[in-house]
Amino acid sequence: MRNNCFRVLFQLALLIVFNTSWSQDAAPTGTTQPVSKYDYHDAFGPFFYTNNGSSTRSANGAPGHEYWQNRADYKLTAKLNEKTNEIVGSEILTYTNNSTDVMSFVWMHLDQNLFKSDSRGNALIPLTGSRNGARGEIFDGGHKIKSVKIVTTSKGGKSTEKEAKYTITDTRMQIFLPDNLKAKGGVVKIKIDFSFISPKEGSDRMGVLDTKNGKIFTIAQWYPRMCVYDDIRGWNTNPYLGASEFYLEYGDFDANITVPANHVVVCSGELLNASAVYTAEEQKRIAQAKQSEKTVMIRTAEEVAANASKAGTTSEKTWHFKIKNARDLSWASSPAFILDGARINLPSGAKALALSAYPVESAGNEAWGRATEYTKTSIENYSKRWFEYPYPVATNVAGNEGGMEYPGIVFCGWESKGEDLWGVTDHEFGHGWFPMIVGSNERLYGWMDEGFNTFINSISSSDFNNGEYKAKPTDLHQNADYFTNPKNEPIMSSPDNMKEKNIGLLCYFKPSSGLITLREQILGPERFDLAFRTYTERWAFKHPAPDDFFRTMENVAGEDLSWFWRGWFVNNWRLDQGVNSVKYVKNDPSKGAIITIENFEKMAMPVVLDVKTKSGKVTRVKLPVEIWQRNVDWSFKVETTEEIESVVIDADHAFPDVNESNNTWKSGTGVVEKDVILDGYLGKFSTKAAPLKIEITEKNSVLYAEITNYPKFSLAPIGKDKFESKEAGVTLEFNEAKNAFDMIISSNQKLPFTRD
Secondary structure (H helix, E strand, O other): OOOHHHHHHHHHHHHHHOOOOOOOOOOOOOOOOOOOOOOHHHHHOOOOOOOOOOOEOOOOOOEEOOOOOOOEEEEEEEEEEOOOOEEEEEEEEEEEEOOOEEEEEEEEOOOHHOOOOOOOHHHHHOOOOOOOOOOOOOOOOOOOEEEEEEEEOOOOOEEEEOEEEEEEEEEEEEEEEEEOOOOOOOOEEEEEEEEEOOEEEEEOOOOOOOOOOOOEEOOOOOOOOOOOEEEEOEOOOOOOOOOOOOOOOOOOOOOEEEEEOOOOEEEEEEOOOOHHOOOOOHHHHHHHOOOOOEEEEEEEEEHHHHHHHOOOOOOEEEEEEEEEEEEOOEEEOOOEEEEEEOOOOOOOOOOOEEEEEHHHHOOOOOOOHHHHHHHHHHHHHHEEEHHOOOEEEEEEEEEOOOEEEEEEEEEEEEEOOOOHHHHHHHHHHOOEEEOOOOOOOOOOHHHHOOHHHHHHHHHHHHHHOOOOOOOOOOHHHHHHHHOOOOOOOOOOHHHOOOOOOHHHHHHHHHHHHHHHHHHHHHHHHHHHHHHHHHHHHHHOOOOOOHHHHHHHHHHOOOOOOHHHHHHHHOOOOOOOOEEEEEEEEHHHHHOOOOEEEEEEEOOOOOOEEEEEEEEOOOEEEOOOOHHHHOEEEEEEEEEOOOOOOOEOOOOOOOOOOHHHOOOHHHOOOEEEEEEOOOOHOEEEOOOOOOOOOEEEEEEEEEEEEEEEOOOOOOEEEEEEEEEOOOOEEEOOOOOOOOOOEEEEEEEOOOEEEEEO
């Protein structure tokens, strides 16, 4: 507090001496530096969080003591027509309203309506084409809703069904309830009959692949799904336009899937009727796979070929699956599936089954023959590092998708091989944690699942098989312009609100690189991993928002990271750190050197410098980000005993510096400032105009003035024999003999001092 009012008190004293008014204008500096765009008020300003903690979301990032979320339990049936690609289904939805609000209607997603010719998403596809939509296929797409009924059960156990009024708007259906749904536990049961024709390429998330032994159906977004009603936005009803993914409620699923008898079905969750659909030999092999560390063949290529002769049969089988505490259920069906599997070992001692389903075209140890190995290793790794895998089976399916994730099952490219197959398998199963376990809003915040997942993939790839597919560290200097190009949207943008070409960067690679930087350069692996694991545990099977992640990371790691979130996630800022000059103390390299650096762009980051002296010795200097908390440039001393050969900022290219040209200072070409020898200015001075004495001292090549009864203040050189103190609001101008100086208070106010 005393320092805060020092300038005012000191200048009041001078005002009394002169008994006249004076100006507080600082003397001009007379030196010109390149203009920096950095503003530490922007980077480190207060009020990063626009909302305080609440009863539902704690200020520390955890769910609040009154956190609630609604629940959706589904009983589903599906019947596949492999000739027409039509699926006829039914759904009994049990929806529980745990919110504090009474509901007169509910909203549901009809995602298949994306493939209708008049859908909003279809209208957004550019002439050049898109990953999204049906890839130009013309067919009768969309959900056909045959009936919507409210099911009620009397006290005697008798069920009655009543037609419900509903309206469909693009990919959403609003169902009006005959009676209000009570808050805090009210339950409604809704029965829906529907059908749709599967697109062959459904926005790269589902489809139909033709193989030599029959079609592979990879089926998703297939039944009407509940929209999320949460404490942040109420109903989340953003339409499905293709780019942004999903936001779904958790619940239990029970599914009966009827297909031609020569098909094999794999699905989210656990198969309940294996004896009715698998042969005795296949059941035996599945049992062996559940006990094996190595891949066990369950259905061989030869058996697939023999089964292909049964094509066209009219007989059917119904496969019964169940999965608990999941946000979705997807499945695949084909007569062409080779099946193999192996045991997954989980940290608690529990076991799960890794299962792969693929056509003969994908077989071979260089391709899908290793898919189960990849699946097993990926699930075990993430379970050990972050949170235990909660489902009994993890199934990898070869389809015509580039890669797509669902609870307990993923669809990966049938042509993938080697490192590519490892990468897509590991990525899609990584989604088992984000967003399948941690249920963020993908439609608004794609980075919270794709970015987090890409980040954990970078660690698992290093772990896999002694680094078989370990990638080189990303050169952030090389990628800096790509990551922070001013034309890019911020990471916080919705995928529907960014150029399609930018989705890979802004949802995947840039947020992942940011988390790697936070882990490796700022927090360190131990603190970061604890915070990230805590976030995963806190929000498992819940609905976190960005602030919940930010707050958890800060509270667990014990750091205010608002400057980091602002620069990397909220804004599209750039980083440019540069070396301005080197100055030897008293112009003598043996006494050490003063290095001055500057932040030229909007983003703040810690600084890592390598100082190399003439003898070849390299000293690494690490400066915390706090040097930029109230400074645009920064000078620091390096204890050297010889001349400096070079100074290099970020030699490891670990930060996204967009301008390497100013990262290196070299002897002979870099600026060497002459140190002002301060010895001649030191001493005690007084003035006849007032009872004031000033002692001038030096510490670390900085001049200080100390006046009786006032705090010591520093003086910075601004010209020959001229020093300024912005802290005190005065300038000292010495004579050539340095035995006197004028204290300049304003343009017409000077106070002469002479050496005692």
